[in-house]
Amino acid sequence: MRTTFLVIVLLLMRNDAWSFVVYDDSKIWNQDSITFYFLDGTSQQKNEVKRFSQLWQRYTGIKFNFTNKKPSFFNFKKFYKISFKGKNNESTNGAINGLIQFGNLSDNIIFRKTTILHEFGHMLGLAHEHQRQDRPNYLDNKQLVTACMKNQQQSRAWCNENLFKKFYKKVFIQSEYDPNSIMHYDISNITSKDSETNSNIPESLNNSLSFTDKFYIAMLYNPKLDKKTLKKMHKQDIREQQQFEAKANAE
Template sequence: MIKKSLFLAAIISQLTISCSSDDHSETTEQPLNEEMYLCSFDLRNQIPDVHAQNNKTAKSGSTIESWTGWKTGQTIRIKFLDGDVTDHDIVKRIAVEWTKYANLKFEFVPATENADIRIAIIQGAGAWSYMGKYTNTPQQQKLPTMRLGQVSKSFNEEAARRTILHEFGHALGLYHEMKNPTSTIAWNRAKAYKYFDQYSQEEVDRQIIEKTDINRTNYSKYDPLSIMHYYIPSSITLDGIGVTAQNDLSEIDKRFIEKQYPRDLKLSLYPGERLDRNNKLSSPNDNYSLFVEVNKLKLYNYKDCKQEGEFLANIKFNNFTSTKEYLEIIGNKLLLYKGSVPRTLFEHPNPLFKIDYITLSDSGKINLISQGILQSSIEMPK
């Protein structure tokens, strides 16, 4: 039995997301290019304990910003210290995926300008990143805050995604998922030290095995699918359960980073508006959100950290992933579009009836309001 969770570095006295659902997880082993995947020197930017003490009574929403240094909604300036345009383009294309979910913007600037994140492609060894914002004084401008390696060399999309998304996760404040306070990895320490023998035992303990103090982290349920998790072969655990390598942001990665760098809540959808890939509808208690992803309208439960329902779009005539989905109210109907092809989710029998707006209830149902009255409530299919 594996408990799932994910956590983000922050100094908080209250845990805003804390899930405890149980899950069974089977893993299979797969080969991995370790050099591309392991971070050699993560977590250099640990904050001193005195800082944590000073923030004991602060609320989570603001302390996470003060810890990581990034303010929700801000533009983070990023530059490359070396590497060529091919490397740069790969990094830009993949890294920006975090900003689909986090309310942050990435601006890539020339190497001559000041930047918050400074990426070394060639100099140094391994892949690593500081956590959160690091000093960006003029003297620091030639020193990297992240190293990625030459991603264009014998290019492999999966390996590049694994490294780039992982290191940018650290830059946004995420710890290694293995260190989640609720992780249940049954380490065989002797074998783990041997497996990670390019590092000292102290480094393996600190960066991979030891769980993070719950008073200094904000976390949700342990998530073996997180991009922040290392590949763990079953041969270095006592119970024979390993963790496969990940190349993408997991569902929990996406929803968790959304919570840490939130956009303003959208509580209603009106005729003439669309719920598309750029926004989402939230319940007033913020426990649920409704949003579109490829071919689907999805309902996510933040409290239990899981998807709770979905409607499939009508993809019979149009199943290209690039064709956009959106939810729209038209007269007496609530329609889920895939390109120009709608699927009717609700239709009032009277064609003259007008839906004024929809909301998402605190229990995750889609409420249809007309003339100030709740006319119907739709429960999403599981």
């Protein structure tokens, strides 16, 4: 059923579209469920991944199954492994037997939620919003790379690859640029809020899924969700996010 819908989407979208949610339609999942195998991690870490990733399940309609067992040799469905080791937070992209690494989760639960949602977005096939070809000119400032290296203590290559580099690939879904997307880095956080490079960068809200994130991910995976229902669900999410952040900031 998902395959049929994707074909319809492809026919409806312009072939010369450069804005995106997904670059490669082969990275889109064609499964009703995805199993995630925890390779390590504490009970708290695992429970937060299960808890926060529910938001993606809500809009994709895909069931996420989590287990501490090892993948079966006779497992014919694509799956993901999850590890909390390493130095970075990163994920392979899309519907493959992939790996999500949460090696640098924040002490702040709000940022932990943001990171988990962001990496699960990659798992679902999404790319970085701030690296799209039609991004605003202020993101083309090379000083962002220097500020990124200083504040994130990352290499120039990492900052170029994950922040500054643009993607010029064609895509099959057209969306407007969304600075509030969960797939968009909070530039002020990456380069530090005191950085002079942030003077021309407008404030964005990237702590959870934006309405555009939800609209397009539902278009891909859960087309039964109409726009009216999506708006109602989004309002509920906003209230819950506000309560979540208020509680987190009070602790």
